[in-house]
Amino acid sequence: MIPDKFNIFPNIVSYMIFILILLSTRTAANSDRNSLIPSSPMSSAPNVTDLNCLGCEYDYQCTLGEVQKAKCSVKDLSECRSYKEKSYSLNYTCAYCYQFPEDHYVCTPSLVCETNSKYLAECTMKPDVLCLGNRTFHRYRSCNIAAGYKWSTALLLSITVGGFGIDRFYLGYWQEGIGKLFSFGGFGVWTLVDIILIATGYLKPADGSRYISDMQFT
Numbered sequence: 001m002i003p004d005k006f007n008i009f010p011n012i013v014s015y016m017i018f019i020l021i022l023l024s025t026r027t028a029a030n031s032d033r034n035s036l037i038p039s040s041p042m043s044s045a046p047n048v049t050d051l052n053c054l055g056c057e058y059d060y061q062c063t064l065g066e067v068q069k070a071k072c073s074v075k076d077l078s079e080c081r082s083y084k085e086k087s088y089s090l091n092y093t094c095a096y097c098y099q100f101p102e103d104h105y106v107c108t109p110s111l112v113c114e115t116n117s118k119y120l121a122e123c124t125m126k127p128d129v130l131c132l133g134n135r136t137f138h139r140y141r142s143c144n145i146a147a148g149y150k151w152s153t154a155l156l157l158s159i160t161v162g163g164f165g166i167d168r169f170y171l172g173y174w175q176e177g178i179g180k181l182f183s184f185g186g187f188g189v190w191t192l193v194d195i196i197l198i199a200t201g202y203l204k205p206a207d208g209s210r211y212i213s214d215m216q217f218t
Contacts, residue, residue, distance in 0.1 A: 051127055053080035054088065058132050062094035070130060092130035098137045104129045107141060117143050151201070151211035158198050162191040167198065172206030 056072035072088045074080050097105065107123040118140045125135040149171060158167035163185030168177035185191035197203035204210065 051130060052135075053077065053083065054090075056090070056092075056130065058092070059094070060132060064094055064099075066094045068092055068094055090130055095131060096133040097125050097131035097135055098123075098133070098139065100125070100129065100131060104131075107139065110141075110143065119143060149205045149209065149211055151198070154203075154211070155195070155198050158191070158195045162194055163188065167194055171203065 051072075053075050054072040055075055056070040058070050059068055062068050068091070070090050070092050072090055074083045074086055074088075105123045105125045107121040110119040110121065120138055121141045123137055123139050125131055154167055154171055157170050161167070163180075165177035165180030165185070168174075168180055180186065180190055180194075183190065186193075194203065201211075
């Protein structure tokens with residue numbers, strides 16, 4: 001007969017397996033989506049640096065992620081007179097502007113932003129990226145405010161004294177920290193799970209802020 005206090009062990013193991021599967025599934029899903037869209041601009045003419053000077057014809061019936069060619073002509077504007085040719089044939093990836101990864105456009109920051117909230121930002125594609133639709137669009141973005149929590153500190157606490165819940169206390173999860181303390185880190189399994197969650201950036205501060213300085217988790 002197994003004592004009742006050890007019956008929690010299989011549940012903790014199941015929770016750990018579930019977290020690992022969830023993390024791997026989300027990573028795979030993001031990879032599959034981003035694989036359809038290039039990580040770098042597809043402009044093929046070396047002397048074309050500002051696509052705002054070009055008027056291009058696109059195939060809106062193309063397949064998402066498919067590389068196409070657009071016929072572009074230079075606009076009759078004073079700032080576009082530096083172009084040597086009057087027309088260009090440029091490669092582009094079949095995707096609307098808002099479907100591209102975030103490193104392909106620039107969004108206006110919010111002057112009034114609270115942690116654990118979102119704001120509506122105006123985003124504009126970088127001048128060397130061809131895309132379908134409007135080059136300026138709106139997207140909801142998270143308020144990435146740093147409140148003083150460091151990723152390296154959280155990870156170090158999780159590895160060294162995580163069995164006592166200190167990492168959870170540090171990040172503001174008081175209830176989980178108390179539970180972790182009195183369960184001796186979930187007999188070690190909970191401690192291991194938190195190390196993985198913090199190392200991958202999945203577990204963030206409880207107030208919704210981002211880590212400062214360390215890594216790029218936002």
